[in-house]
Amino acid sequence: MSELRLMKGNEALAEATIRAGADAYFGYPITPQSEIIEYLMTERPEKRTGMVVLQAESEIAAINMVYGAASTGKRAMTSSSSPGISLKLEGVSYLAGAELPAVIVNVSRGGPGLGTIQPSQADYFQSVKGGGHGDYQLYVLAPASVQEMADFVSDAFDIAFKYRAPVLILSDGLIGQMMEKVVLKDQKDRMPDEEIIEKYGDWATTGKKGRERNIVTSLDLQSEKMEARVHRLQKKYEQMEKEDLRYEKIQCDDAEYLFVAYGSSARIAQKAVQLGRDKGIKIGLLRPITLFPFPKQPIFELADQVKGILSVELSAGQMVEDVKLSVNGKVPVKHFGRTGGIIHTPEEILEALEQKIMKDGSN
Amino acid sequence: MEVIDIIKPENKVFSKTCLMTDANLSYCPGCGHGTAHNIAMEVIDEMGIVEDTIGVAPVGCSVLAYDFMNVDITQAAHGRAPAVATAISRTWPDKYVFTYQGDGDLAAIGTAETIHACNRSENIVIIFVNNGIYGMTGGQMAPTTLPGMRTSTSPHGREIETMGSPLKMTELIANLPGTYYVTRQAVHTHKHVRKAKKAIKTAFKNTRLKKGVSFVEIVSNCNSGWKMDPNASNIWMEENMFPYFPLGDIKVKGQLK
Numbered sequence: 001m002s003e004l005r006l007m008k009g010n011e012a013l014a015e016a017t018i019r020a021g022a023d024a025y026f027g028y029p030i031t032p033q034s035e036i037i038e039y040l041m042t043e044r045p046e047k048r049t050g051m052v053v054l055q056a057e058s059e060i061a062a063i064n065m066v067y068g069a070a071s072t073g074k075r076a077m078t079s080s081s082s083p084g085i086s087l088k089l090e091g092v093s094y095l096a097g098a099e100l101p102a103v104i105v106n107v108s109r110g111g112p113g114l115g116t117i118q119p120s121q122a123d124y125f126q127s128v129k130g131g132g133h134g135d136y137q138l139y140v141l142a143p144a145s146v147q148e149m150a151d152f153v154s155d156a157f158d159i160a161f162k163y164r165a166p167v168l169i170l171s172d173g174l175i176g177q178m179m180e181k182v183v184l185k186d187q188k189d190r191m192p193d194e195e196i197i198e199k200y201g202d203w204a205t206t207g208k209k210g211r212e213r214n215i216v217t218s219l220d221l222q223s224e225k226m227e228a229r230v231h232r233l234q235k236k237y238e239q240m241e242k243e244d245l246r247y248e249k250i251q252c253d254d255a256e257y258l259f260v261a262y263g264s265s266a267r268i269a270q271k272a273v274q275l276g277r278d279k280g281i282k283i284g285l286l287r288p289i290t291l292f293p294f295p296k297q298p299i300f301e302l303a304d305q306v307k308g309i310l311s312v313e314l315s316a317g318q319m320v321e322d323v324k325l326s327v328n329g330k331v332p333v334k335h336f337g338r339t340g341g342i343i344h345t346p347e348e349i350l351e352a353l354e355q356k357i358m359k360d361g362s363n
Numbered sequence: 364m365e366v367i368d369i370i371k372p373e374n375k376v377f378s379k380t381c382l383m384t385d386a387n388l389s390y391c392p393g394c395g396h397g398t399a400h401n402i403a404m405e406v407i408d409e410m411g412i413v414e415d416t417i418g419v420a421p422v423g424c425s426v427l428a429y430d431f432m433n434v435d436i437t438q439a440a441h442g443r444a445p446a447v448a449t450a451i452s453r454t455w456p457d458k459y460v461f462t463y464q465g466d467g468d469l470a471a472i473g474t475a476e477t478i479h480a481c482n483r484s485e486n487i488v489i490i491f492v493n494n495g496i497y498g499m500t501g502g503q504m505a506p507t508t509l510p511g512m513r514t515s516t517s518p519h520g521r522e523i524e525t526m527g528s529p530l531k532m533t534e535l536i537a538n539l540p541g542t543y544y545v546t547r548q549a550v551h552t553h554k555h556v557r558k559a560k561k562a563i564k565t566a567f568k569n570t571r572l573k574k575g576v577s578f579v580e581i582v583s584n585c586n587s588g589w590k591m592d593p594n595a596s597n598i599w600m601e602e603n604m605f606p607y608f609p610l611g612d613i614k615v616k617g618q619l620k
Contacts, residue, residue: 023454024450024453024454026450052450052453052454054449054450054453056446056479057475057476057478057479058475060443060446060475060476061443061446061449061475061476061479062446064439064440064443064446064447064450064476065446065447065449065450065453066450067437067439067440067443067447067450068419068437068439068446068447068448068449068450068451069450069451069453069454071437071447071451072417072437072451072454072455074450074454076450076454090440091440091443094440098438193455205417205435205436205437205451206417206435206455206458207413207414207415207416207417207435207458208413208414208416208433208434208435209414209415210414213429213433213434213435213436214435214436215429215435215436215437215438216436216437216438217420217429217436217437217438218438219426219427219438
C-alpha cells in the first residue's frame with residue numbers, strides 16, 4: 001500500500017531507496033545529508049528487504065563500493081554533499097567508463113572548498129559538465145520537493161539500468177532538510193540473485209557459470225577500442241536526449257517573461273511568478289527536471305514568445321550558460337542568484353527580473 | 364623413453380593451468396607475477412569454485428590480470444580494490460571474492476581501503492604482490508622500497524630521513540582483530556611456489572568458512588625495475604628483501620604467531 005507521511009527530504013529519499021528494491025547503500029557522513037545514512041541504519045533494511053547498508057571509511061571508498069556492487073548487477077547507491085561528491089568523482093568517471101548502472105545523490109551545499117553547510121546550487125557545472133575526467137555525462141535529476149526526493153530514486157535506478165550508466169540526483173540542503181507531505185510507493189521486491197545472473201549475464205561479474213568470463217573495466221589500451229567505447233557512451237547520451245528529457249512548464253502559455261530555475265530555486269521562482277502576475281507582469285517558469293539532458297528545445301521555442309529570460313539558481317551563475325546556449329541570442333538572458341548559503345526570496349527574484357530584464361534588456 | 368611415449372596422457376606430469384587464458388603475459392620475462400597468477404588460478408580450479416569466484420584487479424602491472432586469469436574480474440580504480448571487493452562480498456555473501464594488488468596500489472594510495480576492509484573483517488582474500496617498486500609506471504619508489512634502494516624517484520637511493528621507511532603493511536594489518544590469516548610468501552623457487560600455493564588455498568578455504576580477511580603477501584622481484592637480470596634479481600631479493608620482509612605465517616586462525 002502506498003503511504004502518506006510527513007518527512008524530511010533526506011529521510012524520504014532513504015525510505016524510497018529501500019522501497020525501490022535497492023540492494024545496497026554505501027555512505028559517509030557529511031552535512032546536510034547525514035540523515036540518509038542515519039535513517040537507513042535505523043531502519044535496518046537488511047531485515048526488511050535484505051538490502052546492505054554500510055558506512056564506509058571515506059567518500060572514495062563508498063563510491064568504489066558502489067562500483068563493486070554495480071559491477072555484479074546489483075542496485076547500489078551512495079549519497080553525499082558537495083565536497084564529498086568532489087571526492088567521489090574519480091569513481092563516477094570509472095562507473096561511466098565501465099558502463100555500470102548506479103545512483104549517486106548530491107544534497108549540495110555552498111562552496112568552493114569546505115564552503116558552508118547551508119543550501120546551494122553551485123554544483124551545476126560539476127554535475128552536468130563532467131566533473132570527473134574523460135568524455136562522459138551523467139543523467140541528472142533535480143528534485144524540487146520532498147515528493148520528488150522519494151519518486152526520483154526508482155526513476156534513477158530505472159534510467160541507470162536502461163542505459164547501464166551512472167545517474168545523479170542533484171538535490172540541495174533546502175530540499176534535503178525541509179519537511180513536506182510525501183506519498184511513498186509500495187515496497188518493490190529486490191531482484192533475486194538468479195534473475196540478476198540471467199538478466200545481466202552478458203556483462204556482470206557474478207561468477208563464470210555456463211558462459212565465458214565477464215570483465216568489468218574502463219581500460220582500453222588500444223586507441224581504436226577506446227574511441228569505440230567513447231562513441232558508445234555518446235550514443236547513450238543522444239538517446240537520453242531523445243527519450244528521457246524531463247521538464248515542467250508553469251504558466252508559460254501567455255508568458256511575456258520567463259524564469260528558468262530547477263530544484264529549490266524553482267519552488268521560490270514559482271512564488272515570484274505569482275507575485276509578478278499579481279502586479280500584472282505575465283511571467284512563466286520553465287523548470288528543468290533533468291539538467292542533463294537539458295531542455296534546450298523547449299527554451300529555444302519559448303524564446304520566440306518572451307521578451308527576456310531570467311535564469312535563477314543558488315549560484316554565481318552556472319546554468320545560465322546552458323540557458324544562453326539554448327536561446328542562442330534571440331532574447332536577453334540574465335542570471336540571478338544568491339550564494340554562500342543565502343536563499344533568495346521571491347521578492348528578490350521579481351525585482352531582479354524588473355531590474356535586469358525589463359529595465360535594462362540589453363543582451 | 365621415446366617422444367611418442369612422453370606425450371602419452373598417462374605420462375603427463377604437468378599441463379597448463381586451465382584457468383589461465385592463452386593470452387601472452389604482459390609481464391617482463393623473469394617477473395614473479397605470472398607464477399603468482401598461476402598458483403591462484405590453480406587453487407580456484409582445484410577447489411572447483413570458479414563458478415562462484417569474482418576477482419578484483421588493481422591498477423599497476425597486474426591491471427591486465429583479467430586478460431590472463433580466466434575468471435570473472437572487475438577492474439578497480441587505483442588502490443580501491445578492497446572497497447570494491449567489500450561490496451561484492453557483502454552483496455554476494457556466498458561468493459569467493461579476491462583482490463590481486465601490488466605494493467603501490469595496496470600500501471600507498473589504497474592504504475585506507477586496505478586497513479578498513481581488514482578491520483571490518485570482510486570475507487575476502489587479498490593477494491598482495493610486493494616487489495618494492497612501481498613497475499607499470501617505470502620503476503618509481505614504492506612504499507615498500509628498501510632503504511638506500513635506487514629508483515627513478517629516489518635516484519640517490521631511498522633516504523629514510525626524507526622519504527620514510529618501507530611500510531610493512533602485512534604486519535600492520537595482522538594486528539587488526541578483523542584479519543584471520545596473514546602470511547608472507549615468495550614464488551621464486553619450486554619450494555616457495557608450493558608453500559605460496561598452499562597459503563592461497565588456505566585463504567580461499569577461509570572464505571568458504573566465512574572467516575574474514577585472509578591476506579597473502581608474495582614478496583617478488585622486479586628485474587626490469589631493479590635493473591637486474593632475473594637470476595640476479597632473485598638473489599638480491601633473498602639477500603635484501605627477505606631480511607626486511609621475512610617469509611612465513613604472521614597470523615593463523617586469528618592468532619598472531
